[in-house]
Amino acid sequence: MATPTLTKTASSRSWKVGVGEFFGNCRGVTSCPTLSSLVQYPARKGRARRLGLGSNHPVPAPVGVRTRVPGTGGHQGILPPLHEVLNALGSLISKGQLQTHLAASLTRSASGFEIAVVTAVVLGLLVAWYRSLDRFLNPLLEVFRNTAALALLPVFTLLLGIGEISKISIVAYAAFFPVLLNTIAGVRTMDPLLIRAARSLGLSNFRLFQKVILPSAVPTIFTGIRMAGTSSILVLIAAEMVGAKAGLGYLIVNSQMSFLIPDMYAGILTVSLLGLLVNYLLVAVERHFSRWRTAVGSQSL
Amino acid sequence: MTAPGYPAPKISLRHIGKEFTVRPTKENPQGSRLTALQDISLEVAAGEFLTLVGPSGSGKTTLLDILAGLTKPDNGQVLVDGKEVTGPGRDRAVVFQQYALFPWRTAAANVSFGLEGATGLDGRKLSRSQRAEKAREYLQLVGLAGFEERFPHELSGGMKQRVAIARSLAYEPDILLMDEPFAALDAQTREQLQDELLRIWRSTGKTIIFITHGIDEAVYLGQRVAVLSSRPGRLKQLVDIDLGDRDGDVDLRSGAAFVEHRHRVWSLLHEEVLRAQEAGHAKIQPDGSAPDETWDATPQTTHGKAA
Ligand SMILES: Nc1ncnc2c1ncn2[C@@H]1O[C@H](COP(=O)(O)OP(=O)(O)OP(=O)(O)O)[C@@H](O)[C@H]1O
Ligand SMILES: [Mg+2]
Numbered sequence: 001m002a003t004p005t006l007t008k009t010a011s012s013r014s015w016k017v018g019v020g021e022f023f024g025n026c027r028g029v030t031s032c033p034t035l036s037s038l039v040q041y042p043a044r045k046g047r048a049r050r051l052g053l054g055s056n057h058p059v060p061a062p063v064g065v066r067t068r069v070p071g072t073g074g075h076q077g078i079l080p081p082l083h084e085v086l087n088a089l090g091s092l093i094s095k096g097q098l099q100t101h102l103a104a105s106l107t108r109s110a111s112g113f114e115i116a117v118v119t120a121v122v123l124g125l126l127v128a129w130y131r132s133l134d135r136f137l138n139p140l141l142e143v144f145r146n147t148a149a150l151a152l153l154p155v156f157t158l159l160l161g162i163g164e165i166s167k168i169s170i171v172a173y174a175a176f177f178p179v180l181l182n183t184i185a186g187v188r189t190m191d192p193l194l195i196r197a198a199r200s201l202g203l204s205n206f207r208l209f210q211k212v213i214l215p216s217a218v219p220t221i222f223t224g225i226r227m228a229g230t231s232s233i234l235v236l237i238a239a240e241m242v243g244a245k246a247g248l249g250y251l252i253v254n255s256q257m258s259f260l261i262p263d264m265y266a267g268i269l270t271v272s273l274l275g276l277l278v279n280y281l282l283v284a285v286e287r288h289f290s291r292w293r294t295a296v297g298s299q300s301l
Numbered sequence: 302m303t304a305p306g307y308p309a310p311k312i313s314l315r316h317i318g319k320e321f322t323v324r325p326t327k328e329n330p331q332g333s334r335l336t337a338l339q340d341i342s343l344e345v346a347a348g349e350f351l352t353l354v355g356p357s358g359s360g361k362t363t364l365l366d367i368l369a370g371l372t373k374p375d376n377g378q379v380l381v382d383g384k385e386v387t388g389p390g391r392d393r394a395v396v397f398q399q400y401a402l403f404p405w406r407t408a409a410a411n412v413s414f415g416l417e418g419a420t421g422l423d424g425r426k427l428s429r430s431q432r433a434e435k436a437r438e439y440l441q442l443v444g445l446a447g448f449e450e451r452f453p454h455e456l457s458g459g460m461k462q463r464v465a466i467a468r469s470l471a472y473e474p475d476i477l478l479m480d481e482p483f484a485a486l487d488a489q490t491r492e493q494l495q496d497e498l499l500r501i502w503r504s505t506g507k508t509i510i511f512i513t514h515g516i517d518e519a520v521y522l523g524q525r526v527a528v529l530s531s532r533p534g535r536l537k538q539l540v541d542i543d544l545g546d547r548d549g550d551v552d553l554r555s556g557a558a559f560v561e562h563r564h565r566v567w568s569l570l571h572e573e574v575l576r577a578q579e580a581g582h583a584k585i586q587p588d589g590s591a592p593d594e595t596w597d598a599t600p601q602t603t604h605g606k607a608a
Contacts, residue, residue, distance in 0.1 A: 215405045215406075
């Protein structure tokens with residue numbers, strides 16, 4: 001995969017206007033706290049040192065506080081106005097950079113997510129069906145599911161390097177458990193009468209899984225898939241921030257390190273939009289497969 | 302025990318017995334065994350409509366499960382057309398009390414469920430359109446034309462039960478096993494479905510075993526009524542029903558023959574309830590055991606006592 005490089009000519013970009021506006025608009029802190037609260041500073045202090053920025057530099061800027069950045073010769077906002085962010089987004093798109101990063105992130109999360117969904121659904125069906133398998137695997141699953149995926153990120157990096165495999169694996173890991181647990185719950189809560197009915201119609205075990213157990217668990221499974229979608233994006237962005245040469249997480253962190261603050265926000269905005277879109281799609285699919293459920297809630301009244 | 306005048310039996314039950322293990326509880330830490338069915342022998346002729354009544358817990362559903370091949374008996378065997386039943390088969394279909402429709406499938410898809418993977422007369426698998434055609438046909442038979450695309454939650458209880466009956470019929474079994482299929486319905490719908498079932502039975506010639514706790518229903522539908530004793534379930538008596546000419550427009554249920562047969566079955570069942578009380582069965586414990594059970598000591602003096 002081609003590694004996109006960010007333009008290092010930060011100061012040559014015309015966003016000093018924006019800085020002025022930033023200070024102009026944001027004199028009262030109350031008018032602009034929301035976007036700035038999105039900014040995260042993971043391990044920034046260390047990075048700043050490594051980059052030779054001087055340790056006396058005010059690093060983790062608190063919400064809504066302006067900061068000075070040496071080397072650009074002026075005041076820099078940590079919260080540029082929206083049109084700056086959109087401009088940056090536009091130029092990232094026109095240069096094809098955003099697409100490259102987005103594609104990198106999407107490829108990783110889609111692969112990891114797919115692996116997770118397929119394995120978790122299959123394993124979930126088996127665990128729910130075969131009590132002995134459940135007794136055997138349950139302690140193990142309990143330990144793993146209570147270990148936050150991000151806590152294992154260093155382990156994945158250590159074992160699998162910083163390449164694609166480790167990223168796909170951590171996404172798969174994060175997405176695996178919500179799907180698995182919901183699949184098990186979906187099968188466990190199914191009406192045993194339906195199994196008797198299907199059996200009385202002469203279904204084999206495999207057909208029973210395929211035609212009765214799976215469809216009846218689908219709505220519950222999709223709740224898990226939707227949860228997995230959200231967490232797989234989250235984990236992927238974090239993983240890309242730590243060690244990657246492409247991807248939205250990399251775009252965000254790299255822009256920040258290069259003081260391309262509007263680019264950073266453009267990346268964050270893209271992540272938000274992606275999250276919304278993924279959730280919207282999954283909800284639509286879930287709704288499609290759950291049509292048969294009796295409507296509950298205000299609509300049924 | 303074949304009723305006279307019937308040809309070779311379609312179904313024979315031979316000394317069927319079934320026990321259940323009762324899970325250990327706090328009061329009864331070892332658990333125990335519960336005899337649900339004891340030595341049931343019965344023969345049903347091809348094309349016969351047999352109804353089965355018995356007190357609650359007498360093992361009716363258990364017997365039906367054994368017939369369907371969903372449960373294995375501990376003793377005895379079930380023969381269908383002379384061959385032993387070892388599991389569910391295409392020759393038998395079950396209609397459950399609680400409809401048991403697949404809620405994610407439309408009415409038509411529910412009806413064609415049993416046809417997926419089934420082979421037609423030419424030995425090939427039925428195509429999608431053939432299955433849809435069959436589903437439409439059987440939904441029409443139970444009076445549900447036009448409801449093909451409805452999901453179960455969009456149907457009334459009576460409609461759901463019709464779909465369930467259509468599903469069993471579409472499977473084209475020789476034998477229809479029905480477990481209190483109309484129990485959850487209101488009186489009007491029940492009577493309507495009873496008449497439809499009789500019409501379908503006459504036009505298709507199926508062998509039907511129909512469980513009910515309604516004495517009226519048993520007498521109205523059945524050519525014979527099998528009465529089970531209270532737990533452990535044994536075959537107490539077989540009552541032949543002859544209501545005379547059914548084709549007329551008269552209200553059969555108020556005719557003398559009906560009242561007489563009804564009383565006969567009622568007496569047999571009532572006797573069971575009394576006997577259970579005398580034997581202390583009113584004190585059946587939650588784990589299913591009745592400590593002062595004296596079944597084998599009680600003489601069977603029920604024959605001929607009724608009516
Ligand atoms: N899986 C099981 N484990 C233990 N006991 C069981 C099991 N299934 C049924 N029984 C017992 O077997 C007896 C017969 O049950 P069954 O369901 O056949 O009764 P029934 O005649 O259908 O009653 P009803 O008219 O109330 O439906 C009951 O005492 C019940 O408690
Ligand atoms: Mg029952």
